[in-house]
Amino acid sequence: MRWTILIAVVIVVWLLSFGLLQLRRLAQITLRRGERALLQARDVTARINCDQAIAPGLRTNVENQRQAVVMLTDQRLAIATWRGVLVDLAPGDTVRVTAPGPKRLVIEGERQARSSASRPAHLRLELLVEQPERWVAGLQQLLGT
DSSP: OHHHHHHHHHHHHHHHHHHHHHHHHHTOOOOOTTOOEEEEEEEEEEEEEESSOOSTTOOTTSOEEEEEEEEEESSOEEEEETTEEEEEEOTTOOEEEEEEETTEEEEEEEEOOSSOOSSOEEEEEEEEOSOHHHHHHHHHHHHTO
């Protein structure tokens, strides 16, 4: 009987610590010194497709769907899931940003893969955000396109 209670307590503590770790990682986007947040959104549905590994846990050449936090600052665009920061775009990155439909923001381009691959990874992100036109305008201003 005591072993059953002990095992139940260990499982509950493990599940709670795993949940807290997820929440901590989800809130990983922090402003750098001198940055100013322009737009941000939480619990955004993100569909991610890439041809090389860009973040842990993402399968290549398959659509990965995750809940994400998105923040646009005056210096970068950061997209993070509970697995950490997926994308950190800054001026000079070659991406195309469009808003093909209501609440849809699509970002396509190249990003250096996590591995030591000689070629960059092709990345396609589809985010479901409110007012995607504001995000497109802010990103185009940031990236200079």
